Amino acid sequence: MLCLILQQNSTNRMPSVSNKGLEMPPSPIRKLTPYADKAKQEGKHIYHLNIGQPDIDTPQIMLDAIKNIDFKVWAYTPSEGTASYRGKLSSYYNKLGYAITPNDILVTNGGSEAITIAMQACINPGEEIIIPEPFYANYNGFACSAGIKIKPILSYIADGFALPPISEFEALITKNTKAIAICNPNNPTGYLYSRQELEALRDLCLKYDLFLLSDEAYREFCYDGREFISPMHLAGLEQHVIVLDTVSKRYSACGARLGCMITKNKEVWRTALKFAQARLSPPAVAQIAAEAAIDTPQSYFDAVKAEYTARRDVLVAGLNGIKGVYCPNPGGAFYVVAQLPIDDADSFCQWILEHFEYQNQTVMMAPASGFYSTSNAGRNEVRLAYVLNANDLNKALLCLEKGLEAYPGRTATA
Template identity: 60%
Template sequence: MPQISDKGRLMPESPIRKLVPYAEAARAAGKKVYPLNIGQPDIKTPEVAMEAIRNCTEKVIEYSHSAGNISYRKKLAKYYQNIGINVDENEMLITTGGSEAITFALMTCMNPGDEILIPEPFYANYNGFAVATGVVVKPITSSIENDFALPAIEEFEKLMTPKTKGIVICNPNNPTGYLYSKEELNQLRELIIKHDLYLFSDEVYREFCYDGEEHFSAMKLEGLEQNVILIDSVSKRYSECGVRIGAMITKNKDVITTALKFAQARLCPPAFGQIAAEASLETPPEYFTEVYNEYIDRRNFMVAALNKMEGVYSPLPKGAFYTVVKLPIDDADKFAQWILEDFEYKNQTVMVAPATGFYATPGLGKNEVRIAYVLKKEDLANAMETLAEALKVYPGRTI
């Protein structure tokens, strides 16, 4: 019988999606399941995007340019220029989601066996992208004790070898909600210059920064014009996860030229997705004000509810719409399955993402889960009440 590839065996399961069968079984049994495991906002997609799809007059859905529609790239360049990122339409590729942007960036800049350094916990799919491209992830652990701030630069240098070619950051961070400051990014800048590394900066949550904090893009770091590769997406900004449109942006012409060859091999990004994404650039400012206020309200409510539970600690996220929560449990994977299979409160249960899948270091995250505050506050209230009751009776409770 033919064998599965080594790469296929190494490919990790998604900690976000692997519990779906248990959630489906819970729903089939009549339970209300609150999905706090995935970053799928219930925020309405901008009407301008929906109208663009409804009113599409194309007679043939043709291939676009492999780099994406020129009209979209020109408008997207203006979006970046308006926030102080000086790029043009020739310094970006439109991709099938941010996922393809990261994959293209790794394939363009790294050889199989090369190493990237990533502060952990990190977006779980980075592990999958690394396996797919043959890149080795070297994690630098951040701690819930200081709300997942950037680890000391000395910790990065300890792990560097001749094969170290880049650093990946997600800012604001998924899964922790931490927002890296301009000062922290400048510390990374010195390291990047010293060792001539790439800096892959995933900034898909740029619009979601709270409490007066401002987002500082890695593209604004002086002297790194040839080193920084920006990863972006419309998924969260416009609540358009399903249109699968992202972007890879860099001033490095060799990187763009090389990445375009990978883009040509997959032909083009989604046609309807580009139509929706281009129209979304006309979203009125009040949309973002409303969304911002909604997430602040949800965040404040949920974090307060979590920290009232005995033995639970959640930092106050400064960005995105996630938090990593410390729970009084023995095993996050067991707990996440147990609460779906064996627990209900008022015929309700919750779905959380075990934090083990967001760490590359074995054994970390065993008593942590990622929770997304992407549901309306009424649903969050029911979910928090259900979680609190579950923790009281969970067989593996540790306090």
């Protein structure tokens, strides 16, 4: 009898997952995928504006490098990345005026790992990092993994998501504040920070001895002749700034999963290397491809920038032409955040996949609420990525307009 009771108890019990696992937020970019999959099974064509997966061809020089690999053993690479790749990569950054050496670079498994390692190397569990929001949604997950606290500071769609006043940053600084992080050009808003804004951040970081983490995944995508400024360009920040980068967007090579962390602070670099050693090494094949990609001609980037500028213009004009919709014109990246006449973006983005179709088509977007850390912020906003051609963007805009007209939770507009 006792054995039977023990057997019953054992079948009714199971170990629980970690508290950190429960706290880890789901991706707002990918959480609607099951609804999109179901819509596809029902025969609907979906225009994917939810994720920053470019449809631009990867440079041929990068693909050829993979085809021509001739090693006999697919071996580990150094934890910091191969010397040949870091050497060539430093030349790329020095053409941009960063004045670094190969020994300032730590190669990572994607930009995501660069961010995670930087957080772990610079910030203790329980300490704080200030980030203007909306921000890249996975910052929440990275901070959760590192056990650190994000202190969000709101930027607003009404002023194009410009950097909030420095006084608001200063008001958030406590004895536990260790860093400020920015993404420039910004994901999800596309806002491009000015030299004046970055210099104000520099002065603040120097005043309070803070690290400045600069996510520069979209450096190549600045429009209308606007200047890209990195904190690496600003005198005085040499021991404070950490650049986080990736080949994903620059070369339309998201699947390569290769990024890097750059810092002139040797203590930070040595500390970050220990985290890199714990995960062994960055991918060998991706480094071979990325090393070759550095020789991509400027004409490639000029054509890509022209294409994204045209797509941006189509999307922004189309959104602002829909009654009740407002979208500022971004200066960089390939995203916009738009304000819609709806009660709740999470509900709308699910509804338009589950219950709506126009000529057997619908659109997938990312609710902007997931790009905020502040509760209830961005509830009527969505992020859209202009990674489709202009013809498809126009079709997606028509689906969105028809969807807004039919949505039960549409709010009144002037």
